[in-house]
Amino acid sequence: MTKPVLGIIGGSGVYDIDGLTKTEWRHVDSPFGAASDALLFGELDGQQLVFLPRHGRGHRIPPSELNYRANIDAMKRAGVSEIVSVSAVGSLKEELPPGTFVIVDQFIDRTFARTKSFFETGLVAHVSMAHPVCGRLGDIIETAAQESGIVAVRGGTYLVMEGPQFSTQAESNLYRQWGCDVIGMTNMPEAKLAREAEMCYATVAMVTDYDCWHPDHDAVTVEQVVKVLLENADRARALVKAIVPHIGHRQDTCAKGCHTALEHAIITHKDKIDPMVAGKLDAVAGRLLKR
Ligand SMILES: CSC[C@H]1O[C@H](OP(=O)(O)O)[C@H](O)[C@@H]1O
Ligand SMILES: Nc1ncnc2[nH]cnc12
Numbered sequence: 001m002t003k004p005v006l007g008i009i010g011g012s013g014v015y016d017i018d019g020l021t022k023t024e025w026r027h028v029d030s031p032f033g034a035a036s037d038a039l040l041f042g043e044l045d046g047q048q049l050v051f052l053p054r055h056g057r058g059h060r061i062p063p064s065e066l067n068y069r070a071n072i073d074a075m076k077r078a079g080v081s082e083i084v085s086v087s088a089v090g091s092l093k094e095e096l097p098p099g100t101f102v103i104v105d106q107f108i109d110r111t112f113a114r115t116k117s118f119f120e121t122g123l124v125a126h127v128s129m130a131h132p133v134c135g136r137l138g139d140i141i142e143t144a145a146q147e148s149g150i151v152a153v154r155g156g157t158y159l160v161m162e163g164p165q166f167s168t169q170a171e172s173n174l175y176r177q178w179g180c181d182v183i184g185m186t187n188m189p190e191a192k193l194a195r196e197a198e199m200c201y202a203t204v205a206m207v208t209d210y211d212c213w214h215p216d217h218d219a220v221t222v223e224q225v226v227k228v229l230l231e232n233a234d235r236a237r238a239l240v241k242a243i244v245p246h247i248g249h250r251q252d253t254c255a256k257g258c259h260t261a262l263e264h265a266i267i268t269h270k271d272k273i274d275p276m277v278a279g280k281l282d283a284v285a286g287r288l289l290k291r
Helices: 068-077 135-147 171-176 187-196 222-248 274-280 282-289
Strands: 007-011 021-026 039-044 047-055 082-091 101-103 106-109 152-154 157-160 183-184 200-209
Touching: 007 222, 039 157, 039 222, 047 068, 047 157, 047 222, 068 187, 068 282, 082 157, 082 187, 082 222, 101 135, 101 222, 106 187, 135 200, 157 187, 171 222, 183 200, 187 200, 200 222, 274 282
Parallel strands: 007 047, 007 082, 082 200, 101 152, 106 157, 157 183
Antiparallel strands: 021 039, 039 047, 082 183, 101 200
16 A cells, blocks of 8 residues: 555644644645645655644634535545544533543434535445444554553544534433533544545544533533633644654554445446546545446
């Protein structure tokens, strides 16, 4: 396989990456439309890195209006093989107070107003989402956190809501009853699309608030989220820096199967594939469609 390239999708409060050299903001065209912004290409400690601010620089785009397909497709076209999402989340558990970093491993997708697949009529595929996060990338993030003295909780379920309004208290309590750990608005369909595009995906969820269920804490506000994110910015930066060398040393394809997720997923008969649809999927599925 070709050299692995780390892509970072920066969420709320993360609009740039410190310490990058040889930087260039470059627009990457996608048949799925415009990505949230240009991609920032650069090097961190000699290792290539591609950064995308999820909501665009200046936080212009709300969760429901993000072009998730264009974002993932552009990352794929930029050569990214592993994506680390850095996301702000609310806590649904007493023991995950604001300031906690969680390396989530499961999602419950409650979003309903987003395009969730690269595939459509003319080319149908069904990938497995049983394990939505790459375990190996999770291991790397956990090791990087330990190396940089950052306490990060391994494992947790992230409830993805549509937003943009925060939850009602009844919803927040329901998600707690479901056993969810954190709540946010963006990681789906991002994780689904990364899987379809055969890229490793993992999330560092930074807890910023107790949503609205906690009797001793006020309901979440943007002001509170931003305040906690600013307090955590240094740790987030240090974690990204510590992840980088681990990606560079990896030479093989993902043993968890992320890089081969489409291998047995396409069900449309070869002679029934719509060439127009296949054409748009040149980056996502070209590996299989060219066979
Ligand atoms: C600014 S609070 C709500 C906002 O923050 C999170 O975004 P991201 O995952 O990109 O950090 C959350 O999902 C909402 O979009
Ligand atoms: N409580 C919350 N709900 C949804 N998204 C969030 N992002 C940060 N905190 C959040």
